[in-house]
Amino acid sequence: MTTQSATAETLRNPSDAVDQILDQWRKERPDLDLSAMGVFGRLGQLSLILTPALEGVFAQHGLRRGEFDVLAALRRSGPPYTLIPSALAKTLMLSRAGMTNRLDRLEADGLVERRLDPTDRRSLHVALTGRGHTVVDAAVTDHVANESRLLSALTPDERETLDHALRTLLRAIE
Amino acid sequence: MTTQSATAETLRNPSDAVDQILDQWRKERPDLDLSAMGVFGRLGQLSLILTPALEGVFAQHGLRRGEFDVLAALRRSGPPYTLIPSALAKTLMLSRAGMTNRLDRLEADGLVERRLDPTDRRSLHVALTGRGHTVVDAAVTDHVANESRLLSALTPDERETLDHALRTLLRAIE
DNA sequence: CTCGAATAGTACGACAGCTAACTATCAGCC
DNA sequence: GGCTGATAGTTAGCTGTCGTACTATTCGAG
Numbered sequence: 489m490t491t492q493s494a495t496a497e498t499l500r501n502p503s504d505a506v507d508q509i510l511d512q513w514r515k516e517r518p519d520l521d522l523s524a525m526g527v528f529g530r531l532g533q534l535s536l537i538l539t540p541a542l543e544g545v546f547a548q549h550g551l552r553r554g555e556f557d558v559l560a561a562l563r564r565s566g567p568p569y570t571l572i573p574s575a576l577a578k579t580l581m582l583s584r585a586g587m588t589n590r591l592d593r594l595e596a597d598g599l600v601e602r603r604l605d606p607t608d609r610r611s612l613h614v615a616l617t618g619r620g621h622t623v624v625d626a627a628v629t630d631h632v633a634n635e636s637r638l639l640s641a642l643t644p645d646e647r648e649t650l651d652h653a654l655r656t657l658l659r660a661i662e
Numbered sequence: 663m664t665t666q667s668a669t670a671e672t673l674r675n676p677s678d679a680v681d682q683i684l685d686q687w688r689k690e691r692p693d694l695d696l697s698a699m700g701v702f703g704r705l706g707q708l709s710l711i712l713t714p715a716l717e718g719v720f721a722q723h724g725l726r727r728g729e730f731d732v733l734a735a736l737r738r739s740g741p742p743y744t745l746i747p748s749a750l751a752k753t754l755m756l757s758r759a760g761m762t763n764r765l766d767r768l769e770a771d772g773l774v775e776r777r778l779d780p781t782d783r784r785s786l787h788v789a790l791t792g793r794g795h796t797v798v799d800a801a802v803t804d805h806v807a808n809e810s811r812l813l814s815a816l817t818p819d820e821r822e823t824l825d826h827a828l829r830t831l832l833r834a835i836e
Numbered sequence: 837c838t839c840g841a842a843t844a845g846t847a848c849g850a851c852a853g854c855t856a857a858c859t860a861t862c863a864g865c866c
Numbered sequence: 867g868g869c870t871g872a873t874a875g876t877t878a879g880c881t882g883t884c885g886t887a888c889t890a891t892t893c894g895a896g
Contacts, residue, residue, distance in 0.1 A: 504832060512738035517802065524809035527821065528712070530828040535709045536755045537836055538702070554852080564686035574874060581710045586853055588876055593852095610861045610874040628691065635698035641834035647701065650827040654704040657824055658678060660815035662711055728882080748844060760883050762846055767882095784844040784891045 506530050527657075538638070545634045549627040550597075554582075556631070558590055559599060559624035562616045569616040572605070576614065599623060680704050701831075712812070719808045723801040724771075728756075730805070732764055733773060733798035736790045743790040746779070750788065773797060 503511075506529040510522055539553075546556045557580050562569050577587040591614060594600045599620035605611040616624070639647055677685075680703040684696055713727075720730045731754050736743050751761040765788060768774045773794035779785040790798070813821060 504829065506829075506832075509738065512740070513802075516738050516740055517799075520803065520806050521810055522806060523821070524813045525806055526825050527813060527828060528716075528809050530825070530832055531705070531708060531712065533832060534705060534828065534835075537832075538705065541835070542702075552852090564683065564690050566686070566690055572874080583854060584875065585855080585877080589852070605874095608862075608874080612875080625691075628687075629694065632694050632696060632699055635702050636695055638835050639698045639701060639831075642830065646827070646830055647697070649823065650831055651701050651704070653820070653824040653827045654701060654708065655678065655680075656816065656820055657813075658680075658704050658707055658711075661708075661715070661812055726882085746844080757884055758845065759847085759885075763882070779844095782844080782892075786845080 504530075506533060541638060542631070542634065545630045546627060548630065549623055551623070551627060554580075554590055555594055555599075556624070556627055558587075558594060558614075559616065559620055560628060562600065562614065563621065563624045563628065569621065570603070570613040572611050573614060574611075594620070678704075680707060715812060716805070716808065719804045720801060722804065723797055725797070725801060728754075728764055729768055729773075730798070730801055732761075732768060732788075733790065733794055734802060736774065736788065737795065737798045737802070743795065744777075744787045746785050747788060748785075768794070 506526055509529060510526060513520060513522055513525070543553055546553050549556075551559070558576060561576055561579055562571055565571055573587050573591060574584060576582075577584045580587070582590070591600060591602065595602060598617055600614050601617055603613045603615055605613055642650065680700055683703060684700060687694060687696055687699070717727055720727050723730075725733070732750060735750055735753055736745055739745055747761050747765060748758060750756075751758045754761070756764070765774065765776065769776060772791055774788050775791055777787045777789055779787055816824065
């Protein structure tokens, strides 16, 4: 199943879809250094699988993930639950044009409102409405429960190791 | 900086952007169980940061990431470097309509060609052209080098731990 | 052998993101 | 005080993906 270059890792654990891809590459391009591809392959797979797994919960509250992200950023910023669009775009790693678009949708749904900034007429404050506050509080409650459910198959030790490893990687690349 | 609920983990390591988000939530919604949010937050951050970090290499070969993925799937499948669109869509987790679109672009660029399947007139074979073969071989060489570079700040032990943890998570959720 | 169900690929319309260009406003330097 | 450059937000056009509907073909139960 695995090639002759199987590591101790692949012997301890069953081969997964990423391992099969690595085996294909080893056979076709034995000259390549594939030492890093496993990590990136698994990260990509996880992203593809987790996206719909998380999206479903947001949809139950009438939200897309991007919209939830905006509401959540406002909610966790604390009273008065306002941020300026540029700050939102920066923390959510979105273009400002994209943020204009999201805010248009959220405002049309009555979840946020734009208020003029009295001290800077270029800018404005995006504020959670009462309804936005209610919706995001309900959504985030379900969201964290969903996240916990997705990790429920891992032991506390495995979670700790995973979190530590992800933290290490994040610190290394940013 | 961190709240009273800081764990041993946060004491051993400097606080990052995800920790700050967790601290905000702890303060605003102390009722929530945030034990899983750190892992998902870091996975999301990694995805956002790594996407452009990988895209740059593909762009040097005139490719988008999605296009590279198709060429790579064909290349690593081995001779005769042929797959049917449905199989490509499934392994790349893309809708068949999206695959039609990608193949249109790749065919217009002369990197793949569609061949009729003599045994099933509903279907066809997508084949790497000579140029496609050359382009993807060059691109994947640079790509794996780029991946190795991105992980170069990690020790071999840290890489092994990370890969093992990701493998565990992938097995748990899929 | 035939007819309904399943499968393969595509066309079409909707949608959310991006870049670039634009308007308006602020900040700093002389 | 009045330019110059930076910043805030929006608009317009492009792109890649998706869901849905459609045609053509194959499979399978009877």
